[in-house]
Amino acid sequence: MRLRVIASVLAGCSALWLNIPAFAYGSFAFPGHGNKPDWIRACKCADQGVALAAQKKYKEALEFYDKANAIYPTAMTYYDRANTLFALKRLKESIESHKRAIEIAPEFWQPYCNIGDIYRINGAQLSKTNEAVKAGT
Numbered sequence: 408m409r410l411r412v413i414a415s416v417l418a419g420c421s422a423l424w425l426n427i428p429a430f431a432y433g434s435f436a437f438p439g440h441g442n443k444p445d446w447i448r449a450c451k452c453a454d455q456g457v458a459l460a461a462q463k464k465y466k467e468a469l470e471f472y473d474k475a476n477a478i479y480p481t482a483m484t485y486y487d488r489a490n491t492l493f494a495l496k497r498l499k500e501s502i503e504s505h506k507r508a509i510e511i512a513p514e515f516w517q518p519y520c521n522i523g524d525i526y527r528i529n530g531a532q533l534s535k536t537n538e539a540v541k542a543g544t
Contacts, residue, residue: 445478450475452471456468456470456472463494465495468491469492472485472488
């Protein structure tokens with residue numbers, strides 16, 4: 408089993424997020440419910456997404472994360488998806504994917520930290536976006 412480290416690509420962000428594939432992450436092993444072959448297929452799709460994200464092919468990576476979540480949603484896949492959206496500077500979507508990871512696995516602490524980092528680093532940008540949406544622009 409391998410570990411992979413993906414650094415945030417946004418300028419000024421010093422956060423280093425440790426990403427571990429769902430099938431290798433202790434509490435994210437097969438959860439014991441649902442269809443195990445589906446879970447395995449989803450993990451393979453998620454791994455393809457991780458490989459593409461490592462090559463900075465973020466849009467293609469998102470397609471594989473979405474396929475994986477359609478087959479068998481996991482907190483780890485939503486977490487990887489959120490980090491990819493963050494790399495694309497799609498901050499609101501990143502936060503939503505982190506929230507979905509938390510819904511699936513509330514004990515998974517990294518999404519909480521990443522949401523905090525997004526607001527800490529990009530709070531002003533998110534506020535401007537919210538104001539523009541409210542104003543209808």
